[in-house]
Each structure stands twice: as C-alpha cells, then as structure tokens.
Amino acid sequence: GVDPETTAYPDMLAACKRALFRLLDFLDDDFAFDDLTVVFSGGRGYHVHVRDESVRALNSDARREIVDYVRAIDLDTEGLIRTVSDRGTTKRVLRTEGGWGARVHEALIEYADDLRDMDDEDARERLMELDGIGEGRAETILGAFERNPTAVREGNVEAGGPGVRRLVSALAAQVTATDTAPIDEPVTTDTRRLIRLPGTLHGGSGLVVTPIEREELADFDPLRDAVPDRFVGREIRIETDVDRTVELNGERVRVEPGRNTVPEFAGVFLMARGEARKAPER
Incomplete structure (x- = not known):
C-alpha cells in the first residue's frame, strides 16, 4: 500500500x-x-x-x-477449484472461466513457462522456496509439467499430485496479494x-x-490535466515556511521560506495543502 x-x-x-x-x-x-x-x-x-x-x-x-x-477479503481459495467428471473419473481443476480462478490459472501457466525456461537445478530451487515443497515434490512437479503441459493449460491440479496443489495454493496467495x-x-x-x-x-x-x-x-x-485554466497565466504572492519545489502544469516552481511570487495554480495548490498562506498585496 x-x-x-x-x-x-x-x-x-x-x-x-x-x-x-x-x-x-x-x-x-x-x-x-x-x-x-x-x-x-x-x-x-x-x-x-x-x-x-x-x-x-x-x-x-x-x-x-x-x-x-x-x-479478496475472506476469499475461499479452495472454492477456486472444482471437481469435474472425465470419462468415469473425477479430477480437480481450477475455475479458468473467469474471476479469481482465472487469475490464479494465468499465474500458474506463467510460472510453469518460467520453470521450463530454467535449467533443472534453478527450477528446483525456485519451487523449493515455497512452503511445503521439498526436493521430492519439486521433482514431481517438474516431471508433471514436462510430461503433460496440456494439464497446466487446462487448469488440472491433479497432475503432479499434492505438490501441484501446494503450488496452486501458494500462487493463489501471491495473486490475491498483488491483483487486488x-x-x-x-x-x-x-x-x-x-x-x-x-x-x-x-x-x-x-x-x-x-x-x-x-x-x-x-x-x-x-498534475497537468487537472490544473484549472482559471489559475493559468496569473501570479500570486504567498508566504511559506518550507523550501519546496512543485511540479504542476509542466512547470517546476521553487519556493523558499518567506514571501514568493508564483503562478497562481502553484500558490493555490500550496495553500490548499496547508504549506503556504496568501501574502498581503503590495
């Protein structure tokens, strides 16, 4: 934040x-x-x-x-996975059609592609950075991704066993932390x-x-497009206690402690933010 x-x-x-x-x-x-x-x-x-x-x-x-x-407050990450029937067997797949499930699925595909671009040792180490994934599970995940890349594309979290499900859970936590x-x-x-x-x-x-x-x-x-036209092309005298540079309307306006003559848009900005006061007119 x-x-x-x-x-x-x-x-x-x-x-x-x-x-x-x-x-x-x-x-x-x-x-x-x-x-x-x-x-x-x-x-x-x-x-x-x-x-x-x-x-x-x-x-x-x-x-x-x-x-x-x-x-993503109180998001049920388990609810991102559904059970489907496929030729007499059931399997668990991510909800890829939209919502948070689709976001996690996109992250899974990207993560799997990154692993394939690494050498085996680097890929194992990256997987083992995640909680609950040791060397054995890392090997299983890499093997599953290599043998059956289609499963990842389909959001099948059964391929690769508990390791892939652990990976999906970790990715869900990352996605909900960054995409909200x-x-x-x-x-x-x-x-x-x-x-x-x-x-x-x-x-x-x-x-x-x-x-x-x-x-x-x-x-x-x-800081350019919301500057009022009414305050452009005019100057104003202000008093300030700060040494400050303001970037507004494509201009850099420097003010020093004491009295300053500045573009009106800069003076109004500083006064509105409590950093300056209107100076007496000469």
Whole structure:
C-alpha cells in the first residue's frame, strides 16, 4: 500500500492510477458493468461511477460484498477449484472461466513457462522456496509439467499430485496479494454519501475534479490535466515556511521560506495543502 503521509504526491497519484487499472479489470471482466465513468477526484486518487441499473438498488451489505471480492477479503481459495467428471473419473481443476480462478490459472501457466525456461537445478530451487515443497515434490512437479503441459493449460491440479496443489495454493496467495484493488470501503458502501461533482475544485489541492475518457486514461496526468485554466497565466504572492519545489502544469516552481511570487495554480495548490498562506498585496 501507499502511505499518504510519507509518499510524495506525484508517486501517490501514480500508484493510485495503477490500482485504478486493476479495479477497472474487475469491473469490466468480473462484473461486466457497462455504464462506467472514471473521474479524477482532485485529491489523492480516482472515483469510478457505476451507473448500471443492476447496482442501483444494492444496499450497503451487497456493496460490501463487491468490495470484499475485489480486495479478496475472506476469499475461499479452495472454492477456486472444482471437481469435474472425465470419462468415469473425477479430477480437480481450477475455475479458468473467469474471476479469481482465472487469475490464479494465468499465474500458474506463467510460472510453469518460467520453470521450463530454467535449467533443472534453478527450477528446483525456485519451487523449493515455497512452503511445503521439498526436493521430492519439486521433482514431481517438474516431471508433471514436462510430461503433460496440456494439464497446466487446462487448469488440472491433479497432475503432479499434492505438490501441484501446494503450488496452486501458494500462487493463489501471491495473486490475491498483488491483483487486488484498494477500494475505499466507506465511500463505496455508503448509499447516502455525496460524491464530488465533476468540474468543481478539490479543497485540499485546488485541482479540478476531472472526468476522463477511458481511451485517454493512460496518458492522463492530474498534475497537468487537472490544473484549472482559471489559475493559468496569473501570479500570486504567498508566504511559506518550507523550501519546496512543485511540479504542476509542466512547470517546476521553487519556493523558499518567506514571501514568493508564483503562478497562481502553484500558490493555490500550496495553500490548499496547508504549506503556504496568501501574502498581503503590495
């Protein structure tokens, strides 16, 4: 996670955008929501407005279920595996058709491909880094991957015995640790909460609450694209106690303790963040 108290603002915004893309993957692929609007909050991150008819009647408990799913809270990893019948026998396979099962399956395929590209000793050592996999199980897994690569593609966790099942369990833990999206639960579950109106200014930054087209999201830079036009081309005098460089609107603005004359957008940003005060006019 990102600690807003210790992380530089540009780095925090970059981390939030990476998390946003993960969230959109869930909303698009797992829930198949159609009516989505992405909005830069003007502050520390992004909002996704979901307006599908199917969600409008959801109460707080139902919305919390969505939050828990996206954050993999209390995820039943055993439930990612199902038992199927194949010509009179049963086998356990990952749920590859979607959801967390598909994510773990994708990780398993990638992991198996990586092992095949290694020499045997390195592959064994990598497997033995996982809890519950010793040299014997590592050998069994490598043999199964070599003899029956199709089984991995099909998500068959029986091939390779308990070692492969242990590997799948370890990969599930890794995937749920890296692929979740840090949704703000109170905001998402509160059916009475007001969301910032697009086009308004955020009181903690002076930046514009900005809707973003999906095709423009990758290139969107809030420190450039959310700077209010009203504050561009004008200067303002501020007082500050800090020695600080602000990067906004494609400019680097340096302020030193005392009185400074800066572009208005930089002055408003610093004042909104509590790092400066309006200086008396001459």
